[in-house]
Amino acid sequence: MLTVKNLDIHVPGKTILKDVSFDLKMGQTLCVVGESGSGKSSLLRALNGLIPANFASISFHPQGRTPIDLEGRWQRKPGLPETRWVMQDPISALDPKLPLGVSIGESVFTENPTTSALRVAVAEALRDVELPSIFATRLPAEISMGQAQRACLARALIARPSLIFFDEPLSALDAIVQKQVAATMKRLQERFGMTYITVTHDLGFASAYADHILVLRDGRVEANQPADTFFNAPESSYCEKLIQAARDLGGLPEIPVQGTKSLEPQPC
Amino acid sequence: MTIVSESGFIEEADLQKSNQDRMLSRFLIRIGVTALLVLMVVLAGYMLSPYAPNSPDFLDRLAPPSQVHWFGTDQLGRDVATRLLYGGVWSIGLAFLITGIGAIVGTAVGLAAGHYGRVIDAALMRTTDSFFAFPELIAAVTIAGVLGPSTTNMVLALILVGWMKFARLARSLSFELINRDFIVQAKLNGLPSVHILWRHILPNVGPSLLVLWTNAWSRSILSISGLSFLGFGVQPPNAEWGAMLLDGKAYMQTAPHLMIFPGLAILLSVLSINLVGDRFRDLIGGNGSAVN
Amino acid sequence: MLTFLNRNSGFLVLISRRVGGLVGVLFGVSFITFTMTYFAPGDKAAAIAHARYPDVQGFPPDILEGIRKEFSLNEPFFIQFFQWLLRFVQGDFGNSFASNVPVWTIFLSNAMETLSLTLTALVIGLCLAFLLSAIAVWRPGGLFDRMAVALASIGAAMPNYWLGLLLILLFAAHLNWLPAYGTGTPAHLVLPAFTLAFWITASQTRLLRAFFLEAKAAPYIETLRLRGVSEGEIFRRHVLRRALVPALTMIGLDIASLLEGTVIVELTFARGGVGSLLAGSVLSRDYPMILFLVMFSALIYVLINSLIEILQDVLDPRKSLFGVTAESHSDEVRT
Numbered sequence: 001m002l003t004v005k006n007l008d009i010h011v012p013g014k015t016i017l018k019d020v021s022f023d024l025k026m027g028q029t030l031c032v033v034g035e036s037g038s039g040k041s042s043l044l045r046a047l048n049g050l051i052p053a054n055f056a057s058i059s060f061h062p063q064g065r066t067p068i069d070l071e072g073r074w075q076r077k078p079g080l081p082e083t084r085w086v087m088q089d090p091i092s093a094l095d096p097k098l099p100l101g102v103s104i105g106e107s108v109f110t111e112n113p114t115t116s117a118l119r120v121a122v123a124e125a126l127r128d129v130e131l132p133s134i135f136a137t138r139l140p141a142e143i144s145m146g147q148a149q150r151a152c153l154a155r156a157l158i159a160r161p162s163l164i165f166f167d168e169p170l171s172a173l174d175a176i177v178q179k180q181v182a183a184t185m186k187r188l189q190e191r192f193g194m195t196y197i198t199v200t201h202d203l204g205f206a207s208a209y210a211d212h213i214l215v216l217r218d219g220r221v222e223a224n225q226p227a228d229t230f231f232n233a234p235e236s237s238y239c240e241k242l243i244q245a246a247r248d249l250g251g252l253p254e255i256p257v258q259g260t261k262s263l264e265p266q267p268c
Numbered sequence: 269m270t271i272v273s274e275s276g277f278i279e280e281a282d283l284q285k286s287n288q289d290r291m292l293s294r295f296l297i298r299i300g301v302t303a304l305l306v307l308m309v310v311l312a313g314y315m316l317s318p319y320a321p322n323s324p325d326f327l328d329r330l331a332p333p334s335q336v337h338w339f340g341t342d343q344l345g346r347d348v349a350t351r352l353l354y355g356g357v358w359s360i361g362l363a364f365l366i367t368g369i370g371a372i373v374g375t376a377v378g379l380a381a382g383h384y385g386r387v388i389d390a391a392l393m394r395t396t397d398s399f400f401a402f403p404e405l406i407a408a409v410t411i412a413g414v415l416g417p418s419t420t421n422m423v424l425a426l427i428l429v430g431w432m433k434f435a436r437l438a439r440s441l442s443f444e445l446i447n448r449d450f451i452v453q454a455k456l457n458g459l460p461s462v463h464i465l466w467r468h469i470l471p472n473v474g475p476s477l478l479v480l481w482t483n484a485w486s487r488s489i490l491s492i493s494g495l496s497f498l499g500f501g502v503q504p505p506n507a508e509w510g511a512m513l514l515d516g517k518a519y520m521q522t523a524p525h526l527m528i529f530p531g532l533a534i535l536l537s538v539l540s541i542n543l544v545g546d547r548f549r550d551l552i553g554g555n556g557s558a559v560n
Numbered sequence: 561m562l563t564f565l566n567r568n569s570g571f572l573v574l575i576s577r578r579v580g581g582l583v584g585v586l587f588g589v590s591f592i593t594f595t596m597t598y599f600a601p602g603d604k605a606a607a608i609a610h611a612r613y614p615d616v617q618g619f620p621p622d623i624l625e626g627i628r629k630e631f632s633l634n635e636p637f638f639i640q641f642f643q644w645l646l647r648f649v650q651g652d653f654g655n656s657f658a659s660n661v662p663v664w665t666i667f668l669s670n671a672m673e674t675l676s677l678t679l680t681a682l683v684i685g686l687c688l689a690f691l692l693s694a695i696a697v698w699r700p701g702g703l704f705d706r707m708a709v710a711l712a713s714i715g716a717a718m719p720n721y722w723l724g725l726l727l728i729l730l731f732a733a734h735l736n737w738l739p740a741y742g743t744g745t746p747a748h749l750v751l752p753a754f755t756l757a758f759w760i761t762a763s764q765t766r767l768l769r770a771f772f773l774e775a776k777a778a779p780y781i782e783t784l785r786l787r788g789v790s791e792g793e794i795f796r797r798h799v800l801r802r803a804l805v806p807a808l809t810m811i812g813l814d815i816a817s818l819l820e821g822t823v824i825v826e827l828t829f830a831r832g833g834v835g836s837l838l839a840g841s842v843l844s845r846d847y848p849m850i851l852f853l854v855m856f857s858a859l860i861y862v863l864i865n866s867l868i869e870i871l872q873d874v875l876d877p878r879k880s881l882f883g884v885t886a887e888s889h890s891d892e893v894r895t
Contacts, residue, residue: 048456085456093449097471103450106467107457159457394581398588401858405820406838410854413842414600490719497721498827498839513722520725521733531722539717 001026001195002047002163006056009039009046009219016042017053017219024212026162029189029196031210031227033203033242038216040199044165047197048080080163084156088168090148094140100126101136104155125154129184146177150184157188166198170205182209203246207231215239292551299544310353319347321354322505333525340525342515348525351507352533358508360537362419363488366426371481373427374434375473379465381435382442393439400432405491412500422501426491430484437480441473475552482545486538493534509534575870582866589858590648594641596854597847604633607845611657648855654848656841663852666837673743673833678822680753682811685760690803692761693768694795700773708765715762720821724755724828741830752829759821760811767810768803775799812868816861 002024009017017039024030034040046053060080087093094103104125105118123133129150140148149169156164169185170178186209189196200206206213206227213230215223215238223235234240324344331341339348381392404426411425412418445451445468454464493510495501502508504515509530516526605624608631609616628634632643647654653663696708731751732740739748775781776799784794811818823835830836834853841849 050452050456081458085453087449087453089449093453095450095454095468095472098467102467106463107454107459155453155457394584394588397581397585397862398592401585401589401862402592402854403816403819403857403861406823406854406857409823409838410842410850411596413839414597414845414850416601486717490717493719494721494824497719498824500842510719510721513725517725520729524729527722527725527729531719531725534719534722535714535717538719539713542713542717 001061002197003057003059003061004047004055005058006054007043007046007058008054009042009051010054015219017046017216020214020216020221021056022212022214022224024195024197026195027189027193028211029198029209030212030214031206032197032199032214032216033201033206034216035201037218039219040201040216041167043216044085044167044197044199048083048085048165082159082161083163083165084159084161085165085167086149086152086156086169089172090145090152091140091172093152094148096140099137099139100143100151100154103140104136104151104158107155108159121158122154125158126151128157128188129154144177145173146181149173149181153181153184153188157192160192161194163195163197166196166200168199168201170200170202178205185209203242215242295547295551310356314350314353317347317350317353319350321351321507322346332523339529340523342512342523342526343519346507348512348529351512352509352529355507355509355512355530356533356537358419358502358506359489359493359510359534362423362492362502363485366423366430366492367481367484367488369427370430370484371434371477374431374436375438375477377431378435378438378440379442379469379473381439382446382469383461383465389439392435396432396435399429400436402429404429405494408491408495409498409500412495417500417503419502419506422492422495426488426495430488433480433484434477437477438473441476442469445469445472479545479549479552482541482548486541486545489534489538489541493530578866578870582862585862586859589862590645590855591641593851593854593858594644597851598637598640600845600847602845604631604845604847607847608657611844611846612660644851648851653852656849657846658841658844658849663849666849667834667852667856670832670834670837673831674822674826674835677749677752677756677826677831677833678818680749681756681760681822682818684753685757686764688757688761689764689768690800692765693772694800696765696769697772697776705769708769712762712766712769715758716766718758718762720755720759721824721828723758724751724825727751727755728829743832748829748831752825752831755828756821756825760818763814763817764810767806771803771806772799775802809868812864815864819857819860 003022005021007017007020008015020043022030032040032043042051045051094100098106101119101122105122108121119136122136126133126135131147131150131154135143135147135151140151143151149172166185170181173181182205185196188194196209198205198209210227213223213225213227214221215230215236217238223230223239225235230239231243234243324346325341328341333340339352341347342351377392377396381389381396407429408422408425411428412422415421415424451464451468454468492501493508493513496508496510497514499514502511504511512530513527516523516530519526603624605627606619608627609619609623613619632640635643644654655661656663656666659666692708692711696705699705728740728751731738738750739745740751772795776795781794781798784798785791822833823838825831826833826835827839837849838853840846841853
């Protein structure tokens with residue numbers, strides 16, 4: 001549904017990304033893996049039209065719709081239609097002055113965000129991410145990181161997007177909460193048939209959830225292959241080292257878990 | 269990457285938040301009640317006073333404070349206490365009006381600069397800087413003087429030289445906000461700019477602007493009475509505090525109460541507004557708002 | 561090494577941007593000032609004629625027309641503005657309507673009075689502020705500390721013309737120690753200087769107190785303390801020395817308030833000086849004088865502020881670095 005060919009990002013005097021191509025199929029998870037500074041966040045920003053980039057071609061083809069002319073659209077406003085973005089730091093991604101319910105609901109109900117329809121939709125979204133509906137009245141300062149990230153997930157979910165971008169969605173959370181939120185993400189993906197693009201530096205996460213893996217290093221693609229072949233036969237020596245390092249640290253099981261389903265949803 | 273233990277974070281955040289909230293609301297209630305009480309005392313005093321602020325009594329001129337005239341009478345035999353109450357409306361009320369208009373205009377300019385950026389930002393901020401370059405009182409004296417000393421011209425002059433602080437603050441705050449995650453998120457989610465401005469940017473810059481406004485209000489009281497004292501502001505026979513000081517100056521030795529009470533009124537009102545503003549700033553923390 | 565190069569070029573960009581901004585602001589200042597006087601109500605020719613011949617009532621039209629020609633008052637607004645600006649930039653500030661003497665000469669003869677008042681007040685005010693805040697932070701929260709804080713609050717709320725009047729009432733009218741109004745002897749300087757110094761003391765005490773408290777709690781001061789350096793020596797040798805720069809910086813940034821205070825104090829005490837000159841020329845509509853004085857105060861303000869900003873850029877590498885990167889970053893996102 002999202003096909004990108006030869007994406008480059010330049011800033012004066014520096015190339016941030018060079019020659020990135022991928023083809024993402026519906027319902028899949030693409031993990032973009034790389035060290036900090038490898039350009040993985042810039043890729044996300046470019047795909048959303050937040051920073052200028054050059055493409056050979058880009059086509060976005062959401063479920064049952066005609067392809068959308070992205071470059072023309074980005075002249076007017078950033079963002080992809082029918083997509084949502086979940087950010088790294090959930091607390092700063094929520095307006096500190098607004099109750100969660102308003103933050104979650106406003107993107108679909110800009111006109112009158114106090115109607116009962118909104119309240120129902122927000123409560124449903126909160127339930128989907130395993131938060132009690134009372135959280136609609138809480139302020140971001142009153143909840144934990146994990147709960148905030150779930151709220152961000154709810155905000156994304158309420159719009160029923162076909163594609164969600166995740167920018168290091170778990171790195172602000174501690175280990176147990178990471179696992180729980182990741183399980184929720186997975187469950188929702190299966191339930192709503194959503195496509196995920198996840199930027200991460202955590203190979204363990206990638207091995208558990210990715211269908212396809214894109215490894216970036218200094219703005220260049222080191223590997224671009226399905227997850228199972230990647231962990232068994234990586235495309236470059238750099239990736240081998242990366243996998244070995246993750247194994248040594250215990251972040252990866254010795255025999256890689258393949259593709260889907262590894263963690264059962266757990267109560268929050 | 270920060271890892272914060274789930275339970276630890278909740279407790280700390282909850283505690284801080286609710287504590288701060290409780291203190292803030294208690295403070296606001298206290299301020300409201302106090303302001304209401306002061307207003308009632310002033311109104312009651314004004315209505316109960318047997319004297320009119322501008323009616324002379326030539327038989328009882330320059331009388332020292334007594335039971336009949338609590339703060340004495342001035343050179344025309346007018347009751348100083350009544351004139352003080354009446355003058356407060358001029359000093360405090362005009363300052364409120366001037367800074368209110370200044371705050372709205374300045375905030376609008378600052379937010380526009382922050383929103384459109386680039387050429388519009390540069391043009392608006394150069395204009396703001398240019399206005400900023402005039403020392404407020406010197407510009408006000410010049411404008412009020414050249415246009416002819418009168419209350420209207422003074423108000424005009426003070427509005428003209430008083431909006432820039434708000435523009436600068438609103439702009440810098442909105443620039444900080446605009447790159448914050450939740451604003452980027454709102455833009456990505458396709459929310460219209462007007463919505464983002466009203467629901468996200470204004471509530472987050474509001475408290476800081478409010479603190480600045482209390483500060484501007486008290487300074488404006490000083491400016492108004494200063495200009496009136498110099499003869500460029502409120503004109504006699506109106507009982508503005510600075511104008512009363514100007515009147516009383518000539519009778520300094522024979523009737524010192526004529527210059528003690530109006531000055532004291534200015535000092536106390538400015539002091540109390542400043543203290544409220546300080547407390548408010550402390551309560552909302554730092555420069556107050558989501559912007560740190 | 562790349563960062564270093566980037567930093568230096570970014571730094572030049574920053575400085576040149578500041579200077580460019582400065583020119584823009586100066587142009588804006590002159591435009592606003594000129595517009596203000598241009599659109600002032602009343603016939604300027606009559607004002608000039610009246611200033612020249614104060615005893616004559618009513619002027620024949622041909623004299624007024626002659627004056628209009630002389631001062632090119634019939635030209636369109638922009639022509640007049642650029643003629644004036646061109647002369648102003650070349651240092652020709654025009655002659656006073658009233659005395660037909662160059663405004664620069666009149667200004668100079670008044671400037672000394674103002675300068676002596678401001679400098680005296682500045683010295684007194686700063687010394688008192690250092691003294692008070694040093695005593696205050698000796699025991700934070702103690703009696704002297706609370707008194708200093710109270711004094712600072714009152715000083716910020718005190719109308720300085722009223723303080724001036726109170727001082728006149730006490731020291732001139734009642735005790736008869738000092739002259740109340742006018743200029744001339746050093747005795748005339750005492751009351752105005754203390755009136756102005758009071759405001760400086762109040763604002764600086766507040767600032768220096770906060771600065772001292774912060775400096776006393778700094779980690780390196782703590783280290784000195786652990787090494788056994790005495791509290792007095794720490795304060796004298798390490799805390800005090802570092803406070804003068806921020807104090808002067810704050811005064812520089814608030815030069816507008818200082819100018820305002822000076823004007824009010826001069827007028828309260830009926831002293832000669834730039835403040836009285838301004839009030840006089842405003843009331844007599846002496847436009848060349850008004851234009852010059854307003855432009856001059858704005859120039860002082862703009863120059864001192866830019867100087868401080870540039871100095872801060874030079875002294876604080878962090879600020880210049882962040883200033884550039886933060887801006888380029890925001891440009892990036894807004895595209």
